[in-house]
């Protein structure tokens with residue numbers, strides 16, 4: 001068993017493997033950062049620029065309306081590119097050397113600073129190790145990075161260490177596994193799925209531990225590491241430093257998990273971060289896997305009145321040199337000395353035996369004892385130096401106990417297996433088998449190592465699944481009208497309609513602001529250009545879908561969306577033009593979707609405000625991917641948005657944003673029963689009832705109702721509204737959102753089920769803010785006989801046939817035609 005990395009490799013060759021593949025930036029993903037604040041909506045589009053979207057023919061024999069959507073804008077001047085992912089920029093990433101102060105003021109540290117406050121309140125400890133976060137309020141909807149190009153991964157020099165120049169000696173070798181980005185580290189290493197804290201523990205054991213910022217009292221040499229456990233660190237207002245301010249507890253699971261590892265012989269994989277000051281050498285990457293260790297000791301001590309729990313780890317392989325050892329220093333002895341042990345002493349006060357861990361003398365490690373953390377009768381006021389014998393102790397790991405997992409995970413097996421191509425393991429991350437880098441899966445169509453010059457690649461074989469294979473629950477799909485499984489809460493009201501084969505449900509969330517859900521059925525889906533065909537075509541298309549970097553990463557480094565996406569049509573904002581593919585370059589399935597979405601948009605929005613969609617976002621979700629609560633209320637978007645679901649089923653939820661939901665600033669003393677109450681906001685029904693009693697002059701009842709209202713408010717700690725509408729989306733279903741409040745006041749999220757789903761969303765982007773030379777991208781024409789009619793012609797023909805079969809020839813006009821005439 002080897003726990004070390006490559007030894008003696010030329011460091012300069014490693015450093016030259018700098019990442020150049022850059023993250024693509026800035027596509028519109030419809031997830032505005034702060035759309036609540038975007039009330040300053042820009043002027044409505046200039047209608048003169050848009051041709052009459054719909055030229056509805058007279059009633060023809062087929063009953064089909066005709067639709068011609070054309071943006072009469074300049075002809076393409078940009079050469080048409082093939083339908084492939086846009087080429088990565090050739091420019092090398094800028095190398096930025098950061099010192100501590102820069103790291104503090106950079107955007108990610110701003111995030112981490114904000115979030116660490118929340119963490120401290122939660123008694124989380126992650127701030128000590130890495131500027132991570134995340135127990136604060138749920139992240140607002142994210143939008144992807146703006147167009148400014150950013151290196152895909154931070155090169156070595158970007159790491160913030162104490163001084164600009166790390167003067168520590170060179171290491172003997174290089175880690176076998178490493179990462180430059182925290183998200184890639186967490187996604188690629190099953191033993192370190194710890195986005196928010198320094199250790200990954202599950203089922204009562206620790207699997208991986210990041211030793212990064214633990215600078216105050218840690219220790220590290222080639223075979224031994226000592227860290228404190230997590231929790232209790234806060235900013236000391238006197239020194240301005242992050243310090244242990246709150247007692248840690250030796251009965252907390254944060255400590256006892258390490259004892260479990262020790263007792264049950266479960267190894268731990270240690271990762272050293274570039275911010276660790278105890279590592280004897282300069283580490284080559286931001287995160288560097290050290291290897292397999294075991295817990296040899298764990299104890300509590302009290303220093304300066306604060307209790308801290310500490311853990312000592314020893315490398316399992318004591319004989320092989322470790323990569324982080326000082327280059328040229330003596331190698332570890334081939335025969336470790338397992339005999340020399342630090343002396344232990346029994347406390348005369350409590351009878352507990354403790355080791356002499358510190359050079360200055362022995363102390364009792366029993367927290368309940370009066371001599372706890374006293375050396376020669378004196379309480380510890382600073383951490384003394386460790387006893388060298390204690391540091392040099394060697395503990396034999398029984399050769400017969402094999403570590404449960406390798407520290408270098410194998411590539412995900414079986415991606416060519418139809419069941420695997422979109423499974424969780426196909427996107428969760430991988431370790432390059434050549435250079436050892438941890439990579440996220442960024443591209444739908446390829447999976448390559450991101451290190452410059454590295455050729456490692458995992459072949460992708462997209463298996464084409466039929467809808468029935470993706471969502472067995474489609475058993476509920478019908479030849480006739482589909483059954484709805486949606487749920488909604490007051491004050492949302494639902495109106496039902498049947499349009500040909502479609503079941504249409506319209507939910508009004510607030511006056512004039514609604515969601516229409518068009519439930520497809522098997523007949524609709526199997527038509528040419530319908531959902532079945534679209535689903536299969538999209539699985540085979542190479543559209544350059546990728547996971548985009550989030551503008552505000554919740555952890556250090558670049559976080560990616562938990563879905564893949566690409567867009568077509570009009571580019572949004574400052575998108576580099578190759579990033580948006582023109583409709584004229586789009587696969588037929590994209591145009592089929594746009595055709596259907598246009599029909600739904602027109603059907604749902606009948607007040608004349610509907611504008612034909614000129615942009616389409618295609619999101620692909622593999623197993624366990626989703627889009628969190630967000631809104632689509634970017635200022636350059638029109639208020640109508642329509643989406644079509646393909647493949648696996650999904651749950652789409654709508655809820656009121658905290659800002660509108662929380663009944664802020666209400667006190668029993670200052671309560672004003674005359675203020676209007678927003679229906680659906682916190683305790684709105686109780687407020688309305690109390691206010692009505694007040695208006696009716698029934699003061700005793702009003703007082704009682706008010707008391708009940710404030711009791712309810714006191715007990716309600718939620719930070720946003722509950723789901724007021726849950727749509728159960730199935731293959732072929734369409735959803736139209738209409739009205740600015742749907743985006744301004746509400747937010748939505750989608751959780752797909754199963755292994756593969758596509759969500760295609762049509763939007764109207766106000767063209768006046770898009771450079772005129774880009775307008776052709778949103779231009780499309782649908783031949784009149786191809787314009788989607790909601791499958792009405794088919795439905796009517798079927799209706800006639802049914803009537804004829806039933807011998808009902810009394811009326812040649814079908815029911816649906818008669819309905820239309822009504």
Ligand SMILES: O=C(O)CCC(=O)C(=O)O
Nearest residue numbers: 030619632643750759761
């Ligand atoms: O996947 C979907 O159906 C919708 C995705 C969405 O909400 C968005 O793109 O903004």
Ligand SMILES: [Fe+2]
Nearest residue numbers: 030630631632
């Ligand atoms: Fe959305």
